[in-house]
Amino acid sequence: MIAQAQAQPHAKKRVLVPTMGALHKAHAELIHVAREHAGHDGEVAVSIFVNPLQFEPGSDYERYPRPEKADEEFCQKAGVDLLFRPSVAEMYAGDRSVFIDASSLANTLEGRSRPGHFRGVCTVVAKLFNILSPDAALFGEKDFQQLAIVRRMVRDLNFKIDIVAVPTVREEDGLAYSSRNQYLTVQERKQAPVLYQALRAAANAGKKSAADVVAIARKVIGEAPLARIDYVEVVDAENLQPVERVGLNSVLLLAVFFGKTRLIDNIRLS
Numbered sequence: 088m089i090a091q092a093q094a095q096p097h098a099k100k101r102v103l104v105p106t107m108g109a110l111h112k113a114h115a116e117l118i119h120v121a122r123e124h125a126g127h128d129g130e131v132a133v134s135i136f137v138n139p140l141q142f143e144p145g146s147d148y149e150r151y152p153r154p155e156k157a158d159e160e161f162c163q164k165a166g167v168d169l170l171f172r173p174s175v176a177e178m179y180a181g182d183r184s185v186f187i188d189a190s191s192l193a194n195t196l197e198g199r200s201r202p203g204h205f206r207g208v209c210t211v212v213a214k215l216f217n218i219l220s221p222d223a224a225l226f227g228e229k230d231f232q233q234l235a236i237v238r239r240m241v242r243d244l245n246f247k248i249d250i251v252a253v254p255t256v257r258e259e260d261g262l263a264y265s266s267r268n269q270y271l272t273v274q275e276r277k278q279a280p281v282l283y284q285a286l287r288a289a290a291n292a293g294k295k296s297a298a299d300v301v302a303i304a305r306k307v308i309g310e311a312p313l314a315r316i317d318y319v320e321v322v323d324a325e326n327l328q329p330v331e332r333v334g335l336n337s338v339l340l341l342a343v344f345f346g347k348t349r350l351i352d353n354i355r356l357s
């Protein structure tokens with residue numbers, strides 16, 4: 088049975104999967120890994136909240152999918168113990184005035200294209216941590232920058248919470264699962280696997296120059312006529328700053344538009 092109310096103080100180990108709903112296979116994997124971390128005696132909590140603070144003006148906040156009934160059934164089937172689905176009014180006071188900013192890690196990549204996004208993410212994640220008091224929380228590696236920033240926030244603000252990274256879950260053709268994939272037209276969906284093809288081609292070429300790695304990825308993406316590149320970059324996985332030479336800790340990240348839909352993905356280069 089899924090508890091719907093705000094969490095009470097808890098004696099059991101609690102593992103949180105924070106989400107914005109529209110749950111899919113990648114969330115099922117997060118919940119599965121959360122169960123392993125919680126153990127038989129622990130509990131798995133899922134939060135579903137489409138967080139207005141992390142959507143920049145003019146983006147898809149209004150049209151973001153909110154299949155409430157299907158999400159609830161999904162959680163029930165997945166054996167979730169606690170489902171937390173607050174309203175915007177419950178989460179944010181009208182005169183809110185304190186936020187969490189991530190500064191240096193948030194000014195690159197996604198942060199450059201989506202100003203204010205990580206301020207919204209950090210603020211809501213911190214609030215979820217305070218409300219639900221999890222012992223551990225799981226984040227997918229697809230949102231690589233988000234994961235790095237949440238880890239940094241936990242370190243810098245002394246949250247006593249283990250952050251667990253879960254590898255990206257992909258469809259058979261390599262496209263990373265995302266709630267936004269459902270926006271793609273049939274033609275865009277056909278071309279979207281080019282992202283993972285580009286990442287793999289670039290990673291497998293064995294190049295040491297970051298510029299060469301980026302050039303390979305750009306060339307592969309360029310073969311998909313509907314793809315419009317936002318960024319393709321090689322950065323250090325810890326500080327997210329660009330690198331010139333590929334090292335053990337390098338990661339290749341990209342964001343690409345198909346029509347109005349912006350997809351992100353990444354691959355480790357080590």
Ligand code: PAF
Binds near residue numbers: 107136138208233
């Ligand atoms: O990755 C997401 O779904 C969201 O950014 C998160 C972590 C649930 C915060 O709103």
